[in-house]
Amino acid sequence: MRFIIGYGLLGHVVFVAIIILGVVVGNILYFNIVKDRISSKRYVSFSIGMILNIIICLLLDIAAQYLLYKTFLRYLTNAIDTVVSSFIDLIKLQYILAWFIIPIALVFIYYAILSVLAYMKEYQAWIEWNKKYGDGDEVIDGDPDNNKKKKGFFSSIIPxxxxxxxxxxxxxxxxxxxxxxxxxxxxxxxxxxxxxxxxxxxxxxxxxxxxxxxxxxxxxxxxxxxxxxxxxxxxxxxxxxxxxxxxxxxxxxxxxxxxxxxxxxxxxx
Structure with missing residues (x-):
C-alpha cells in the first residue's frame, strides 16, 4: 500500500491532497448533474463520472508517488522529508495532530458524509416521485380523449x-x-x-x-x-x-x- 499512501512524509501529503481533489470533483459532479434533478440519465452519468474520478485520482496518486520516490527526484524528496521530520520532532508531533491535522480531518470527514447523505436523499426522492407520478402509461383521468387533450398542458399553461x-x-x-x-x-x-x-x-x-x-x-x-x-x-x-x-x-x-x-x-x- 506504500506505493499509494506514500513512502515518506511528502508522499503522504500528496496522497491526502489527491483525496481532497477527488472529493471536490465529486461534489462538482453532484451539484452540476444530479442535484434537484429527476432524470435517471443524470444519475447514470453521475455514477460513471464518479467511477472515472476515482480511477483517475488513483492513477494520479500512483504516478506522483513513483515520480517522487522512484526517479532522480527521490534525492530532493528524501531531503525535504528529512528536514520536515526534524522540524516536527522539535515541536512534538502530537501537538500538531491535536491542534491542526485532526480538526481538519474531522471537518473533511463531516462534509464528505453530508455530501453522500445529500446524494442518497435526492436519489430516494427521485425514486419515490417516479414511482408515484412518473409512469409513462399513466392516464390522467378516466376519459382517454380528455387525457390526449391534457398532454399539451404545460406548453400552454401560461398563454x-x-x-x-x-x-x-x-x-x-x-x-x-x-x-x-x-x-x-x-x-x-x-x-x-x-x-x-x-x-x-x-x-x-x-x-x-x-x-x-x-x-x-x-x-x-x-x-x-x-x-x-x-x-x-x-x-x-x-x-x-x-x-x-x-x-x-x-x-x-x-x-x-x-x-x-x-x-x-x-x-x-
Whole structure:
C-alpha cells in the first residue's frame, strides 16, 4: 500500500491532497448533474463520472508517488522529508495532530458524509416521485380523449396575455422568491415551506406564480386576484400552484402539475 499512501512524509501529503481533489470533483459532479434533478440519465452519468474520478485520482496518486520516490527526484524528496521530520520532532508531533491535522480531518470527514447523505436523499426522492407520478402509461383521468387533450398542458399553461386597460393593476407588494415551476422536486420543497408559513410567490415572464399549502397563503392569493378573477375558480386541492396576472388565472394541484411536466418532457424526447 506504500506505493499509494506514500513512502515518506511528502508522499503522504500528496496522497491526502489527491483525496481532497477527488472529493471536490465529486461534489462538482453532484451539484452540476444530479442535484434537484429527476432524470435517471443524470444519475447514470453521475455514477460513471464518479467511477472515472476515482480511477483517475488513483492513477494520479500512483504516478506522483513513483515520480517522487522512484526517479532522480527521490534525492530532493528524501531531503525535504528529512528536514520536515526534524522540524516536527522539535515541536512534538502530537501537538500538531491535536491542534491542526485532526480538526481538519474531522471537518473533511463531516462534509464528505453530508455530501453522500445529500446524494442518497435526492436519489430516494427521485425514486419515490417516479414511482408515484412518473409512469409513462399513466392516464390522467378516466376519459382517454380528455387525457390526449391534457398532454399539451404545460406548453400552454401560461398563454399569451392580452393587454387591455384596467381600472386596477395587479401588484404584489410581498417579497418575491425564485419559484422553480419547471422542477417537480423543488416545488415539493416550496410546498413544505408554504405549509410552514413561508410565502412562496415569484414572477414569471407573463405574470406571477404562487405555491399554496396553507389557509393563510390561500387567503393571500384570493386577496391578490379578487379584483380580476373569481375566487371560486380556485378549486384545486392544496398544495397547489397558481399562475396569474390581470387577465389569466391557472390553478393546479402540485402532484397533477408535476405529473403533467413529466409527460410533457417525455413527449419532447
Amino acid at each position: 399569451a396575455f392580452k393587454k387591455k386597460e384596467l381600472k386596477y393593476e395587479l401588484k404584489v407588494n410581498s417579497e418575491l422568491s425564485d419559484i422553480p415551476y419547471t422542477e417537480p422536486l423543488k416545488l415539493m420543497k416550496c410546498s413544505k415551506l408554504s405549509q410552514k408559513g413561508v410565502l412562496q410567490i415569484g414572477k414569471t415572464d407573463k405574470g406571477y406564480v404562487m405555491v399554496v399549502n396553507s389557509k393563510d397563503h390561500e387567503d393571500k392569493l384570493k386577496g391578490l386576484i379578487e379584483k380580476f378573477h373569481s375566487v371560486n375558480d380556485i378549486t384545486a386541492k392544496m398544495p397547489y400552484i397558481a399562475f396569474f396576472n390581470e387577465n389569466e388565472l391557472t390553478v393546479d394541484n402540485i402532484k397533477d402539475y408535476g405529473r403533467k411536466i413529466l409527460k410533457e418532457r417525455r413527449s419532447k424526447k
